[in-house]
Amino acid sequence: MKRFMFLFSLAIFLPSVNMQAQILPEHRWENRLLLVFSEDDQDSQYLEQMEILQSDEAGLEERRLLIYIIQPSRYKLASGSGEWTDSDKMYRKFKKFESDFEISLIGLDGYTKLLKDKVLSLQELFSVIDAMPMRQREIMEKSSGDL
Numbered sequence: 001m002k003r004f005m006f007l008f009s010l011a012i013f014l015p016s017v018n019m020q021a022q023i024l025p026e027h028r029w030e031n032r033l034l035l036v037f038s039e040d041d042q043d044s045q046y047l048e049q050m051e052i053l054q055s056d057e058a059g060l061e062e063r064r065l066l067i068y069i070i071q072p073s074r075y076k077l078a079s080g081s082g083e084w085t086d087s088d089k090m091y092r093k094f095k096k097f098e099s100d101f102e103i104s105l106i107g108l109d110g111y112t113k114l115l116k117d118k119v120l121s122l123q124e125l126f127s128v129i130d131a132m133p134m135r136q137r138e139i140m141e142k143s144s145g146d147l
Contacts, residue, residue: 037102045101
């Protein structure tokens, strides 16, 4: 009976683990991700961060950066349809600090490259991305293609 209960519990738990991790596999090796955590749409740091990010959409696109907005009970991709998905799993899985605001940069390999609980300037964001080996290769390939 104990073995049955363990297997039953495992069968219930495993699908939720896969749902939590869905955001990364679909973007891995295709896009870098910037996860912007805020308690709500009116958070002053969130509003400031989004304004900064929207000021250079071409720079974000060149660096293959997608922005996810993650709140305690929902999340969405900042571009595209912008429809919210109701779920607290993203918030629970990826949020690391106790603060109301947080930024997490995920590289093409799926690993966290930067974690902050303050507004991130484009200069800092781009310098972190541009120092990454894969980004260096992208820059080299682009400059050799221009010749």
